[in-house]
Amino acid sequence: MNDDQPPSQIRHAPLAGVIGMPIAHSRSPRLHGHWLARYNLPGHYVPLPVQPEHLAEVLRILPRAGFVGVNVTIPHKEAVLTLADTVTDRAALIGAANTLIFRPDGKIHADNTDGYGFIANLRQAAPDWQPDTAPAAVIGAGGAARAVVASLLETGVRELRIANRTRLRAEQIKAEFGARVVVYEWAQVGNMLEGAATVVNATSLGMEGKQPLRVPLDALLPGALVTDLVYTPLMTPFLVEAQARGCRVVDGLGMLLHQAAPGFERWFGHRPEVDDETRRIVLG
Structure with a gap:
């Protein structure tokens, strides 16, 4: 990319991540990083340690920082339902969300793919x-x-x-x-x-x-x-x-892998395959 391009002509790679506390143990960054590399897609997926008292503020800021969505894990899966603008029927029924999509208009869409x-x-x-x-x-x-x-x-x-x-x-x-x-x-x-x-x-x-x-x-x-x-x-x-x-x-590893696929597709535009190689990469 030419650093001299006007800002309006620079397309930023989409950002996504996983929000939780603690989060260092999460295998999601390794999983999504593998899929991004496998399909040669622009984008980044990062761990985001967030304390409960900062959750609402962080969710307001992330879309402005180039994030297209996040996964949500303990202890935030219930709290995000009250912060989302739209909630799928299955997330409402389960009473928790694990996948958030940040729409271009800034609204937050919550789903549960578990x-x-x-x-x-x-x-x-x-x-x-x-x-x-x-x-x-x-x-x-x-x-x-x-x-x-x-x-x-x-x-x-x-x-x-x-x-x-x-x-x-x-x-x-x-x-x-x-x-x-x-x-x-x-x-x-x-x-x-x-x-x-x-x-x-x-x-x-x-x-x-x-x-x-x-x-x-x-x-x-x-x-x-x-x-x-x-x-x-x-x-x-x-x-x-x-x-x-x-x-x-x-x-139970396959559940972790398969629940991640719908979010990855929404954020990065490609439906990933869950196969033996994916399992090996995530197991490290």
Whole structure:
């Protein structure tokens, strides 16, 4: 680019990033940087550590600084809904947003692609998966679980069982998502798995540095699809035991990769492919 060009003739490369606190651990910059390089696209994707008290101010400034959008992670995924100008139905239903698009007129559009990423990961790893043939069981009732519940019900699951250490959060999900949701006591998680064709750990239990997920898996159906949203480690003890019991297992990394694709396409104009190379790059 010629530095002597008039400002009106200089086209700035689009900027995007991920907002959270803390954010240094995020794999999103590595993922989006890989896609930008792979498709030879102009643009940059950066980590943005933002304290909750500064969130509103930062979101007002970013579009003026050349940003076309951001991903949003903990602890801001709920707060951004109140700051956005438009919110998709699925983000409103889930009660959180993970993808913001800054429009040319300065307005902020909020979306949630976690559920899309969850289902896309399962369909890529298990193309013959049929979620509507038997109940699904979801362990946990936090923000990630809400996205999982919404997406599973959308695929046609007729009965969705859910248990959470704090029962009230599971009851809130049932109240919002309807009669197909059946709440189990935390002490009955093992029973909840009986006859389930799809089983999901949507808690952080089992993650490196966290408490283990202590759930009896005796009732798991051989051949059931078992997945864990945790991806550090990739093969959690939960998945290792499920696999030993004859289940098909899917790690949580693919959800991270697939949920990122819609935002990347909106910001940089190209739909990226999630493949083995992408997994290797993100794992580093």
